[in-house]
Amino acid sequence: MTVRGPVPRRARSSRAPRRRAGRTPVPPTLDRVPLVAARGLAKTFGTGRGARRVLDGAALDVEPGEMVALLGRSGSGKSTLLNLIGGIDRPEAGTVEVAGRRIDRLSERELTRFRATEVGFVFQFFHLIPELTGEENVLLPARLAGGVAPTRARDLLDGLGLDGAAQRLPHTMSGGEQQRVAIARALVNEPRLLLADEPTGNLDPESGAVVLQALRAVASGERAVLLATHDGEAAALADRIVYVEDGRLRT
Numbered sequence: 001m002t003v004r005g006p007v008p009r010r011a012r013s014s015r016a017p018r019r020r021a022g023r024t025p026v027p028p029t030l031d032r033v034p035l036v037a038a039r040g041l042a043k044t045f046g047t048g049r050g051a052r053r054v055l056d057g058a059a060l061d062v063e064p065g066e067m068v069a070l071l072g073r074s075g076s077g078k079s080t081l082l083n084l085i086g087g088i089d090r091p092e093a094g095t096v097e098v099a100g101r102r103i104d105r106l107s108e109r110e111l112t113r114f115r116a117t118e119v120g121f122v123f124q125f126f127h128l129i130p131e132l133t134g135e136e137n138v139l140l141p142a143r144l145a146g147g148v149a150p151t152r153a154r155d156l157l158d159g160l161g162l163d164g165a166a167q168r169l170p171h172t173m174s175g176g177e178q179q180r181v182a183i184a185r186a187l188v189n190e191p192r193l194l195l196a197d198e199p200t201g202n203l204d205p206e207s208g209a210v211v212l213q214a215l216r217a218v219a220s221g222e223r224a225v226l227l228a229t230h231d232g233e234a235a236a237l238a239d240r241i242v243y244v245e246d247g248r249l250r251t
């Protein structure tokens with residue numbers, strides 16, 4: 001447990017986040033720590049004349065229980081931001097805290113552990129292993145992190161309405177089913193933070209709506225969801241919308 005100084009509480013009155021039906025409010029506590037606190041993030045791709053500063057002073061807080069939607073035109077830096085927060089990539093400047101830990105300071109070994117246990121990722125194209133059943137796909141990250149009972153995978157799949165998918169291979173599933181298996185896989189190690197990069201980008205509206213409801217349900221209690229999206233439905237379900245623009249974030 002990291003010992004920290006008092007965390008300034010943000011004034012809720014002036015720009016209170018929209019609260020939607022289905023959100024489980026977390027009782028306020030005096031020592032509430034944001035689940036994500038990113039400050040002054042900078043990231044440049046390329047060098048010399050080809051260099052492009054994609055993020056330039058980006059700051060973001062995500063509180064436990066929130067679902068936050070990142071919006072911005074294609075190429076604005078949404079995926080880059082998710083990668084920095086999820087420890088897939090490192091910022092060239094700025095700080096990222098997840099659950100009170102400075103992940104921009106972790107060694108490669110610590111980062112690998114962080115990615116495996118503290119965050120879950122959901123991507124546009126599911127990235128399930130085609131040779132493994134739904135249940136085996138869900139269990140894979142748990143095996144890599146030290147093992148978990150197979151019943152946990154089945155419980156997660158059941159909870160997402162996928163009781164039938166446990167023994168099936170991904171190619172026999174619809175896109176919406178594959179994405180829900182991917183959500184179960186992202187949750188198997190009980191991360192507090194779920195990062196989703198255009199999770200409905202490859203789904204028909206109906207499947208997309210089911211996936212969004214699943215993500216909405218994840219964002220409660222101590223857990224939060226941060227998703228990059230073009231999907232108006234996703235934005236409508238979120239507690240807050242954050243726009244990525246000119247390297248910065250605005251609400």
Ligand SMILES: Nc1ncnc2c1ncn2[C@@H]1O[C@H](COP(=O)(O)OP(=O)(O)O)[C@@H](O)[C@H]1O
Nearest residue numbers: 045046054072073074075076077078079080081
């Ligand atoms: N690994 C990379 N190497 C070079 N350029 C990259 C890399 N990743 C992203 N970019 C560039 O950074 C910009 C932002 O990309 P990205 O974060 O993927 O945007 P978004 O997800 O909002 O569409 C784009 O111009 C993209 O081409």
Ligand SMILES: [Mg+2]
Nearest residue numbers: 078079197228
């Ligand atoms: Mg992207």
